[in-house]
Amino acid sequence: MGVRFELKDAAGLQSVNWNLTPIKTGKKARALALGLLLLCCALLLLGLAVGSTGVESLRPLWSQGDAQAAMARQIVWDIRLPRTLGAWGAGALLGLAGAVAQGLFRNPLADPYLLGSASGASLGVAAALALMGGAGGMLGASGAVSVSVSVYSGHWLVRLGLTGAAFVGAVVAVLLTLALARGVQHTLRLLLAGVVVGVVLGACTSMILLLSPDSLQAMQGFLLGSTGFVGWTACLLLLAVWLPCLLAAGALARALDALALGEATAHSLGLPLAWLRAALVALLALATGTAVAQTGLIAFVGLAAPHLVRAAVSVTHGRLMWLASLMGGALLAAADLLARGLLAPQELPVGVLTAVLGGGYLLWLMHRRQAAGGSL
Numbered sequence: 001m002g003v004r005f006e007l008k009d010a011a012g013l014q015s016v017n018w019n020l021t022p023i024k025t026g027k028k029a030r031a032l033a034l035g036l037l038l039l040c041c042a043l044l045l046l047g048l049a050v051g052s053t054g055v056e057s058l059r060p061l062w063s064q065g066d067a068q069a070a071m072a073r074q075i076v077w078d079i080r081l082p083r084t085l086g087a088w089g090a091g092a093l094l095g096l097a098g099a100v101a102q103g104l105f106r107n108p109l110a111d112p113y114l115l116g117s118a119s120g121a122s123l124g125v126a127a128a129l130a131l132m133g134g135a136g137g138m139l140g141a142s143g144a145v146s147v148s149v150s151v152y153s154g155h156w157l158v159r160l161g162l163t164g165a166a167f168v169g170a171v172v173a174v175l176l177t178l179a180l181a182r183g184v185q186h187t188l189r190l191l192l193a194g195v196v197v198g199v200v201l202g203a204c205t206s207m208i209l210l211l212s213p214d215s216l217q218a219m220q221g222f223l224l225g226s227t228g229f230v231g232w233t234a235c236l237l238l239l240a241v242w243l244p245c246l247l248a249a250g251a252l253a254r255a256l257d258a259l260a261l262g263e264a265t266a267h268s269l270g271l272p273l274a275w276l277r278a279a280l281v282a283l284l285a286l287a288t289g290t291a292v293a294q295t296g297l298i299a300f301v302g303l304a305a306p307h308l309v310r311a312a313v314s315v316t317h318g319r320l321m322w323l324a325s326l327m328g329g330a331l332l333a334a335a336d337l338l339a340r341g342l343l344a345p346q347e348l349p350v351g352v353l354t355a356v357l358g359g360g361y362l363l364w365l366m367h368r369r370q371a372a373g374g375s376l
Helices: 026-049 066-103 116-129 158-179 188-210 214-226 234-250 254-262 261-266 273-295 302-310 317-343 349-373
Strands: 006-008 015-019
Touching: 006 349, 015 317, 015 349, 026 066, 026 302, 026 317, 066 234, 066 254, 066 273, 116 158, 116 214, 158 234, 158 261, 158 302, 188 214, 188 349, 214 234, 214 273, 214 317, 234 254, 254 261, 254 317, 261 273, 261 302, 317 349
Parallel strands: none
Antiparallel strands: 006 015
8 A cells, every 4th residue: 555645834734645656656657757758759750741731741851952952951951840849848847846846845836946046047148138239130130239149140259248147047046045045954945045045036137138138039938938049059959958957857856755655754863954955956956957958947847747747646756756857848848839830831939838727737737626625
């Protein structure tokens, strides 16, 4: 028989159920992983065919020697493939970060942005664009500014620079959160400090855009969330960060399992909770900052991915990290396809689409749980 632990969150206001029973979940977890892998492969193939006019035939790719085939190959290999892979990589990082955040705060409603890392990353990108004349690359006004940088640029120096600015901003935000919370010992204080830091840094971003209106147009797509930024350089950065983050999260999974049983139990097991929390916070900042730097602010993927996994199968955090990462990649890849194809040839910001769909899903879920007499 399995054992279900019912915990209270740090405020003692909401019960959180974590099912830690491994009995008969191994086959379900493997089946879910296989299904998600197949879904990701199908989305990748479909991503090669979805363009500005909707779903297109890939037959010209295998034509020999004509200009149309050469153009089709360039569009597929230089635009659609890296964009689809990058959308998957960003979603995988957000799904992983969401699983870490929910385990760290012991609450299935936590998301990767709780420590202010997304607001810090946005502030870093806004500052970089303001300092380097960010509107010129998007508005075509290169003659009006001597140095122009666009968030859509595929140049590797620009991508590294924006990623570095976003990561530095995310780290600074997390450090401010830790300073306000006086460390990582108190989860509720850490959560409240993250909310405060996020609001303040968001106001700083708005102030920069107000003082530097040339950067506002360049930041619009970033703030709305878009996978149109992603080229091969951004795609490789996302995948290069995702793998070590996933391995590190797997190594810290046992600590999250112990935290799910309560801090007293974790202490009794001899775990260095302060160091483990610091490592988890650093992992959360790295994964979130990298994803935000490449795709902008994309809502609900990090929150929904672990939630959907737990709704399908009860697993410990070791398997949850992998499954949530695969689920997040599949969610954002599917959202990217919808954003490209729903209003073709116009394109929806993928962050707007995930916010609408994710918010609708959570409202439906809350209504269903309340109708059943339970809690979310």
